[in-house]
Amino acid sequence: MTTRSASARYEGLGKDGKGHVSLQSGVMKDQFYGFTTRFEDEPGTNPEELIAAAHASCFTMALSFALAKAGYSDGTLKTTAKVTLEKDGDGFKVTKSALSLDARVQGIDPAEFESIAGEAKAGCPISKLLNAEITLDHRLNA
Incomplete structure (x- = not known):
């Protein structure tokens, strides 16, 4: 069977925190995400x-x-x-x-x-x- 992975880190807590997500393949590395990319319209992912x-x-x-x-x-x-x-x-x-x-x-x-x-x-x-x-x-x- 195949296993794929991704990782995320979050620096700071709550709304003020900043997250970064990366994919095993490397096509996405340290892509920004956080409260503002999830619930508002700031560029980044969620x-x-x-x-x-x-x-x-x-x-x-x-x-x-x-x-x-x-x-x-x-x-x-x-x-x-x-x-x-x-x-x-x-x-x-x-x-x-x-x-x-x-x-x-x-x-x-x-x-x-x-x-x-x-x-x-x-x-x-x-x-x-x-x-x-x-x-x-x-x-x-x-």
Whole structure:
């Protein structure tokens, strides 16, 4: 099995603290995050954005492989994930990941596409990880 890692450090505490996150691959190293990147509009990243990236990429890859397994060989898939963070008592909770898919798959019936996409949404490892409502809105272009 594969194991991937990321690391984070936070210097200072609470709203005044400054965080940095790095990925094992090195494509992101010491990327700034903190209260202002999570709850305001300061440039940097935040955990929900990283979850959205993971979910969009995982689902899109799962769908690509499912379509190939079903015999399709030509297409383009573009997915956006919007992760919702809501107040939960004294803390917060990720409550939803809304996937929006724009797809072009040569020769597929819309009903078959919807079925395969739904299975990919439920079966992708990040969907299985998230304990939140996961929705899928898709548009299949001819």
